[in-house]
Amino acid sequence: MRNRGEERTGAFPRQVAPGVHWLAVGRGLLRSNVHFVESGESWVLIDTGAAGSGPTIRGAAAALFGPEACPAAILLTHDHPDHAGSVRELAETWHVPTWLHPDELPLAVGAMAAFHDYANPLDRWVILPMMQLLGTKRADAAIAKGSLKDLVRPLDLRAGPPSLPGWEIIPTPGHTPGHIALFRRGDRVLITGDALLTMDVNSPAGFVAREPRISPPPRFTSWEWPLVTRSLGRLARLQPTLIVSGHGVPMAGAGIADELAGLAERMRGRRSGSTAR
Numbered sequence: 025m026r027n028r029g030e031e032r033t034g035a036f037p038r039q040v041a042p043g044v045h046w047l048a049v050g051r052g053l054l055r056s057n058v059h060f061v062e063s064g065e066s067w068v069l070i071d072t073g074a075a076g077s078g079p080t081i082r083g084a085a086a087a088l089f090g091p092e093a094c095p096a097a098i099l100l101t102h103d104h105p106d107h108a109g110s111v112r113e114l115a116e117t118w119h120v121p122t123w124l125h126p127d128e129l130p131l132a133v134g135a136m137a138a139f140h141d142y143a144n145p146l147d148r149w150v151i152l153p154m155m156q157l158l159g160t161k162r163a164d165a166a167i168a169k170g171s172l173k174d175l176v177r178p179l180d181l182r183a184g185p186p187s188l189p190g191w192e193i194i195p196t197p198g199h200t201p202g203h204i205a206l207f208r209r210g211d212r213v214l215i216t217g218d219a220l221l222t223m224d225v226n227s228p229a230g231f232v233a234r235e236p237r238i239s240p241p242p243r244f245t246s247w248e249w250p251l252v253t254r255s256l257g258r259l260a261r262l263q264p265t266l267i268v269s270g271h272g273v274p275m276a277g278a279g280i281a282d283e284l285a286g287l288a289e290r291m292r293g294r295r296s297g298s299t300a301r
């Protein structure tokens with residue numbers, strides 16, 4: 025029988041590993057995955073989807089944990105609008121802290137220099153020229169509006185993710201400077217954010233087909249490709265048995281570690297090939 029949360033939002037998370045629930049939210053290019061991860065009596069929300077995903081996520085949380093459901097914390101894998109778009113609405117409704125990697129803070133607090141220093145191709149070709157057209161005052165106002173300055177706290181990397189004992193923070197810079205993945209070594213469950221995806225978004229055919237495939241992050245929204253390659257290698261060495269990514273469906277099974285290792289190897293080869301030229 026469906027419960028109220030499911031009826032209201034039409035979205036019910038799928039349990040993909042013990043205590044790990046997966047849900048895709050949003051539409052089109054901004055469709056992304058969020059995760060409800062249980063720990064003892066509490067749970068943590070990982071990523072928040074695009075702007076406007078708050079009601080769906082709250083409905084899904086209520087369906088999973090009851091009408092008063094409230095996480096112990098919100099964790100962001102990175103500060104992109106399709107993952108952090110609803111963080112303000114959710115954090116302010118639930119009154120819970122939001123954490124991200126210290127290296128992601130300059131982007132999250134809206135430091136203009138950070139937008140230039142950490143610009144990805146989309147920023148360089150579209151966003152920054154548009155800001156220039158807006159003029160300094162309006163561009164600053166737009167950035168201030170999106171700032172998470174009063175909301176986010178820097179993770180203590182040595183302490184591990186707050187409220188999630190048994191999980192490790194895996195720094196995976198490249199897609200953004202302070203990107204993180206989360207790994208539960210006990211059963212080798214890996215939540216990757218956009219450090220790697222389980223669908224191919226770098227070819228139009230792959231994007232349309234949406235077939236499960238371990239793939240690199242979107243090139244046009246990734247800051248530093250050599251670091252993307254290095255982080256993929258780091259994730260491959262974890263030999264996960266379940267990959268839950270920021271876009272695409274969860275992938276499980278003995279073969280995925282090899283598939284990931286193969287991708288990391290090919291990317292490393294391409295990188296050293298291009299360095300040699």
Ligand SMILES: [Zn+2]
Pocket residue numbers: 102104107199218245
């Ligand atoms: Zn992203």
